[in-house]
Amino acid sequence: MIELLQFKPAFGLMNASPFCMKVEVFLRLAGLEYRCVDGQMPMGTPKGKLPVLRDGDALVADSQAIVEHLQRRHGERMPAALRAPDSPQGLALRRMLEEHTYFTALWLRWVDDAGWRLTAPAFFGHLPWPLRHLAPALVRHKMRRDLVGQGMGRHSRDEICARAIADLHALVGLLGDRPFFGGGEPRAVDATAYAFLANLLWTPFDHPVRATGLRMPTLLAYAERMDARIGR
Numbered sequence: 467m468i469e470l471l472q473f474k475p476a477f478g479l480m481n482a483s484p485f486c487m488k489v490e491v492f493l494r495l496a497g498l499e500y501r502c503v504d505g506q507m508p509m510g511t512p513k514g515k516l517p518v519l520r521d522g523d524a525l526v527a528d529s530q531a532i533v534e535h536l537q538r539r540h541g542e543r544m545p546a547a548l549r550a551p552d553s554p555q556g557l558a559l560r561r562m563l564e565e566h567t568y569f570t571a572l573w574l575r576w577v578d579d580a581g582w583r584l585t586a587p588a589f590f591g592h593l594p595w596p597l598r599h600l601a602p603a604l605v606r607h608k609m610r611r612d613l614v615g616q617g618m619g620r621h622s623r624d625e626i627c628a629r630a631i632a633d634l635h636a637l638v639g640l641l642g643d644r645p646f647f648g649g650g651e652p653r654a655v656d657a658t659a660y661a662f663l664a665n666l667l668w669t670p671f672d673h674p675v676r677a678t679g680l681r682m683p684t685l686l687a688y689a690e691r692m693d694a695r696i697g698r
């Protein structure tokens with residue numbers, strides 16, 4: 467059985483890591499049987515990050531490498547649209563979400579004080595003392611440093627929210643009146659789009675990005691169509 471190694475779910479989402487959730491959404495769209503192995507830690511995985519997929523003899527790290535592995539090994543068992551490679555627009559959309567929007571969400575969870583009040587208990591509340599007190603400060607420090615290095619952490623909260631909101635408007639424009647980003651049927655890029663939207667909009671974090679997204683009927687209708695496809 468295919469095993470998805472991922473973080474412990476939080477905030478009522480399939481997974482609070484959009485990359486882990488992307489893989490699970492893809493597995494569901496593809497109709498493949500799998501099992502989630504929750505509560506994993508990224509240290510010691512092949513790329514020091516999650517998700518990781520175990521599929522028989524294969525251990526695959528990185529959500530996109532996982533999607534491409536599944537397309538190669540199990541493509542004949544999934545709908546044709548799902549085994550198609552990214553279109554140029556799909557690739558550009560995925561890069562925007564994974565390499566830009568992601569860092570706005572990360573900042574709003576880990577650096578923003580309002581977000582941190584929810585993040586700390588959700589990710590560390592289950593740890594035994596004294597880890598419950600030490601780990602949050604250490605991981606937050608690393609996130610802050612990583613975000614400054616990446617660049618997003620150099621902007622103000624208002625600037626970060628404005629960037630994420632611009633990305634939401636781009637999603638609305640790219641979707642247009644099509645049911646899915648892949649067109650008439652979901653393609654792999656829809657697993658990314660849905661997982662990243664869910665992680666920004668369907669969480670208890672209170673920020674202008676969420677408030678704006680929840681007023682975008684195009685995105686809400688898209689989420690409903692995706693919910694129906696993945697059986698949520």
Ligand SMILES: N[C@@H](CCC(=O)N[C@@H](CS)C(=O)NCC(=O)O)C(=O)O
Binds near residue numbers: 530
């Ligand atoms: N490019 C990777 C990114 C994965 C990633 O950034 N995962 C985050 C969680 S959302 C992680 O494991 N972070 C742990 C860390 O940075 O220490 C993918 O597509 O899987």
